[in-house]
Amino acid sequence: MSQDASNPMTNETSSETSHVALPELPRLNRLYRLQWEEVQKAWVLLYPEGMVKLNDSAAAILQRCDGTRTADALVDDLQAAYGVTGIAPEVHAFVQHACERGWLV
Amino acid sequence: MPLSNTPANAAGWSDPAPAPAANALAPTPPLWLLAELTYRCPLHCAFCYNPVDYTRVEQELDTAQWRRVLDEGRALGAVQLGFSGGEPLVRDDLEALVAHARGLGYYINLITSGVGLTDARLGALREAGLDHIQLSFQDSTREMNDFLSSTRTFDLKNKVARLIKAHGYPMVMNCVLHRYNLPHIGAIIEMALEMGAEYLELANTQYYGWAWENRLALMPTEAQLREAEAVVERYRAKIGNRCKLLFVVPDYYENRPKRCMNGWGTTFLGIAPDGAAMPCHAARMLPGLTLPNVRESSLHDIWHHSDAFRRFRGTDWMPEPCRSCDEWEKDLGGCRCQAFLLTGDPGRTDPVCDKSPDHGRVREVVMQAARREVKEAPLVFRSVAESRRLVEEAAGDERG
Numbered sequence: 001m002s003q004d005a006s007n008p009m010t011n012e013t014s015s016e017t018s019h020v021a022l023p024e025l026p027r028l029n030r031l032y033r034l035q036w037e038e039v040q041k042a043w044v045l046l047y048p049e050g051m052v053k054l055n056d057s058a059a060a061i062l063q064r065c066d067g068t069r070t071a072d073a074l075v076d077d078l079q080a081a082y083g084v085t086g087i088a089p090e091v092h093a094f095v096q097h098a099c100e101r102g103w104l105v
Numbered sequence: 106m107p108l109s110n111t112p113a114n115a116a117g118w119s120d121p122a123p124a125p126a127a128n129a130l131a132p133t134p135p136l137w138l139l140a141e142l143t144y145r146c147p148l149h150c151a152f153c154y155n156p157v158d159y160t161r162v163e164q165e166l167d168t169a170q171w172r173r174v175l176d177e178g179r180a181l182g183a184v185q186l187g188f189s190g191g192e193p194l195v196r197d198d199l200e201a202l203v204a205h206a207r208g209l210g211y212y213i214n215l216i217t218s219g220v221g222l223t224d225a226r227l228g229a230l231r232e233a234g235l236d237h238i239q240l241s242f243q244d245s246t247r248e249m250n251d252f253l254s255s256t257r258t259f260d261l262k263n264k265v266a267r268l269i270k271a272h273g274y275p276m277v278m279n280c281v282l283h284r285y286n287l288p289h290i291g292a293i294i295e296m297a298l299e300m301g302a303e304y305l306e307l308a309n310t311q312y313y314g315w316a317w318e319n320r321l322a323l324m325p326t327e328a329q330l331r332e333a334e335a336v337v338e339r340y341r342a343k344i345g346n347r348c349k350l351l352f353v354v355p356d357y358y359e360n361r362p363k364r365c366m367n368g369w370g371t372t373f374l375g376i377a378p379d380g381a382a383m384p385c386h387a388a389r390m391l392p393g394l395t396l397p398n399v400r401e402s403s404l405h406d407i408w409h410h411s412d413a414f415r416r417f418r419g420t421d422w423m424p425e426p427c428r429s430c431d432e433w434e435k436d437l438g439g440c441r442c443q444a445f446l447l448t449g450d451p452g453r454t455d456p457v458c459d460k461s462p463d464h465g466r467v468r469e470v471v472m473q474a475a476r477r478e479v480k481e482a483p484l485v486f487r488s489v490a491e492s493r494r495l496v497e498e499a500a501g502d503e504r505g
Binding site: 030031033035037039040044046047048049050051102 | 135136137181182184185187210212214236237239275277303304355
């Protein structure tokens with residue numbers, strides 16, 4: 001097999017695009033798998049040869065991005081589930097970020 | 106409710122978020138487990154990183170032993186699993202191992218030349234739970250692809266790429282770069298786009314194994330590299346997220362080294378076909394380093410307690426000029442194998458660093474290569490016969 005094919009830890013540069021159109025009903029990109037990792041005590045996003053460790057809030061949002069909820073519905077759902085208010089700006093900002101990263105489509 | 110996400114220092118994460126240097130007593134989990142199922146391979150690539158003396162390794166782990174490796178790796182916290190080789194498809198228990206790994210919760214990557222990847226096997230692997238396929242090409246042209254791998258595989262690889270997409274797998278296309286194919290980088294990117302690859306890994310050759318044997322022939326010129334980087338940048342601006350272009354920086358033209366495997370014994374655990382556990386792909390060649398074997402020890406003991414995994418973990422082992430350098434925790438002294446190949450001592454600062462007293466040796470290889478015409482440095486293709494010849498030569502050197 002080719003050299004470095006299995007060496008994912010090398011320094012690399014990758015493109016990060018900025019503005020993408022926000023989907024009406026965000027759902028997880030099929031390239032990614034969202035999963036609980038017991039050893040890390042964290043939710044992670046897995047993709048080819050890579051991983052993003054999520055904090056609890058990011059995980060709570062992504063778990064609800066199943067293609068049936070608008071961003072506003074996500075906010076309602078999260079506020080009800082966690083008994084908090086006023087999180088709309090943060091949720092919208094994260095959804096935007098996750099779309100830019102290609103996690104959500 | 107803080108919403109920032111924390112990039113982990115896992116396999117493939119490319120943001121500048123280096124893990125803290127692991128304490129030798131309390132290592133981080135081996136997030137990336139690489140199972141090199143076999144050294145057997147139908148290709149003969151001149152830049153393969155497998156050890157040149159791979160013919161000395163005869164007894165491969167059996168299915169039950171690999172299952173135990175997967176069980177123990179998962180318990181340690183491994184989450185990304187690579188099946189690699191050699192060519193992993195020559196093992197007929199690959200589907201069974203994939204199914205076992207998926208049951209354990211791994212994200213499973215198959216790293217393959219594509220030879221042997223039929224429609225039927227793609228279906229069976231999908232059913233077993235394979236997540237992703239990384240397919241190697243050697244070039245965008247049939248002539249160069251087939252020359253560099255010493256096989257006629259270009260058309261087959263094209264066919265396999267279409268089948269991979271037809272089965273709905275995410276695909277990483279991988280191409281190792283050097284002076285022969287760097288001028289084709291635009292065409293290589295076009296090929297990846299045409300095939301629908303989600304990622305294209307453009308990996309400049311790292312000089313270990315067979316590539317070290319061929320370093321004078323493969324070493325690109327600086328002009329080739331800069332031009333290739335400019336082409337990659339132009340494509341990134343044009344294609345956005347459609348296909349992510351990963352450009353692995355070539356060490357020999359840098360003045361600071363890369364971290365060795367994100368830090369020795371912090372993230373990566375490789376298992377060779379015979380069960381030898383390796384802190385990096387090339388660690389087999391390091392003198393004075395006895396690799397533990399999964400036939401004799403548990404992965405837990407290997408990761409936590411073996412001398413091989415503790416030897417260069419953290420910063421305690423570091424020599425000058427690293428010890429008094431303010432960047433020592435950034436690159437952790439660089440690559441141990443490169444230090445050994447260029448200085449004879451794996452414990453020295455990576456000579457890629459321009460603070461290293463050995464930096465001149467890197468410049469020397471670059472200058473030698475620049476003076477040389479390609480035809481004056483014939484390629485040594487990986488094969489059983491060449492491997493045996495190199496083993497003999499090394500034995501001769503030791504005797505003489």
